[in-house]
Amino acid sequence: MKITLRLNGVEATGDVEPRISLADFIREHQRLTGTHLGCEHGVCGACTLLIDGRPMRSCLMLAVSADGRDVRTIEGYEDDETMAVIRRCFKEWHALQCGFCTPGMLATAYDIVTRLPRADRKRIRVELSGNLCRCTGYLGIINAIEMALDNIHGADRRTHVEPP
Numbered sequence: 001m002k003i004t005l006r007l008n009g010v011e012a013t014g015d016v017e018p019r020i021s022l023a024d025f026i027r028e029h030q031r032l033t034g035t036h037l038g039c040e041h042g043v044c045g046a047c048t049l050l051i052d053g054r055p056m057r058s059c060l061m062l063a064v065s066a067d068g069r070d071v072r073t074i075e076g077y078e079d080d081e082t083m084a085v086i087r088r089c090f091k092e093w094h095a096l097q098c099g100f101c102t103p104g105m106l107a108t109a110y111d112i113v114t115r116l117p118r119a120d121r122k123r124i125r126v127e128l129s130g131n132l133c134r135c136t137g138y139l140g141i142i143n144a145i146e147m148a149l150d151n152i153h154g155a156d157r158r159t160h161v162e163p164p
């Protein structure tokens with residue numbers, strides 16, 4: 001089947017078998033290997049990327065289902081100021097070790113920072129629950145996301161109470 005999608009702001013086309021996952025399409029057809037594959041059944045979150053601005057697991061989605069949609073992989077943040085802040089905070093807090101989970105973590109962090117400006121540490125943990133990391137123990141990642149939220153939205157954001 002022929003598919004056309006917007007990949008990191010550029011039109012991408014492909015002739016794919018209906019059974020191929022979006023993750024495999026991106027890695028093998030488009031040669032964008034920043035999207036990592038861990039469990040390949042929706043548990044680890046390593047393959048998380050943004051589809052129409054929302055984080056989704058690319059191992060669970062068929063490439064044909066992404067036809068006509070906007071897909072953003074970890075390679076698609078070159079000039080993105082928000083992601084630059086998040087990356088700086090990850091570096092500051094040593095929020096990665098082997099780096100295998102990191103592309104998925106950054107996609108989820110980007111979603112938290114842009115969608116939930118008043119997220120507290122508890123909410124950050126909840127939002128991160130779909131991304132597993134075998135190295136860091138999560139503390140550095142949570143600290144980094146909290147720091148990015150403060151840097152982008154101002155530390156006074158914490159005075160607001162999150163709705164239940």
Ligand code: FES
Pocket residue numbers: 036037038039040041042043044045046047048057058059060
């Ligand atoms: S590789 Fe997709 S969730 Fe683990």
Ligand code: FES
Pocket residue numbers: 095096097098099100101102132133134135136
């Ligand atoms: S840094 Fe190694 S799995 Fe997260």
